[in-house]
Amino acid sequence: MQLEQPTQAQGRVEEPGWSGTIPSAIDARVLGLVVVTAGLAASVNVPYGGLPVALAAFVLLVGGGVVVHLLGERKLRRITDGLVERWVAKGGQIDDVTRSSDGMRTEWTIHTADGEITVGGIALVPIAQLAVEWQGVGDTMAATEAEENLDALADTLYEEFFEIGSAPQRA
Template sequence: MQLDQSTRETGWGGTVPSALDARVLGLVVVTAGLAASVNVPYGGVPFAAAAFVLLAGTGVVVHVLGERKLRRITDGLVERWAEAGGEIETVTKSATGMRTEWTVRTSDGTITIGGIALVPLSRLSIEWQGVGDTMDASEAAANMDQLAATLYEEIFEIGSPSQRA
């Protein structure tokens, strides 16, 4: 006896790929190097080296924490959409400028979720069909259920081609 269940074949494996960005990390290292070089005339090479290590280390940590925050939000949104019945095909890492982004391919179109992955400045942006919205990442994380429900309604219910006909 077989239970009557709809089986949905999707390319999404249930996880959002990591998006550590070498460009952002490179920018952090270059900026730390420039800032540390200012210290050479005042504190010498040892002081400049210590400043470089401190600044570069802090910058890397800030980027990693920002990326994790954006990734958790993206994962939470996609997971809630899939649970609500949205057909998620794939979630891939993408890059535009200095932003950390994921491209979510669905049966209803492509959604780009991302933002600036630096923890005190983390901003989340969501773009679908050329229309985008930006908000503070902490605010998005705190209101994840409401955000996911609102976006699901816009993207999968109102925005689907079958609903517009």
């Protein structure tokens, strides 16, 4: 048995590729930041309300922070899934979608024949930002705005990544 070799099924070779799902991207670093920030904020309550008030504030802040991150991750994941779905429907070749990370951003790398596209951003729901990067050039917009204009965004990015990007370049 050889690992990482394409499998042969009924006379044809199946290439490993995109399974049709976007992997989850719950980020432990963001959750750690939430816990540390909640701890610092709750510690302010110790001199005024005592340890019980500080613990209650800590639990409340951590719970709120986790919910805010989970909602932000879901929003970015929905946008990424919507973009990839629309690109595939238009004929774009998606090889794979993997989770990646850079700093405190939650990201997915979309592997195509023409290169890698990074989609992600800040996964905290009230300030969620979507960032798209391809060949070193990136753009950022509010995640809410991106979700509202997903069809137009997908069309614009498809033209840039799959039509213009795959055209032969002149020397």
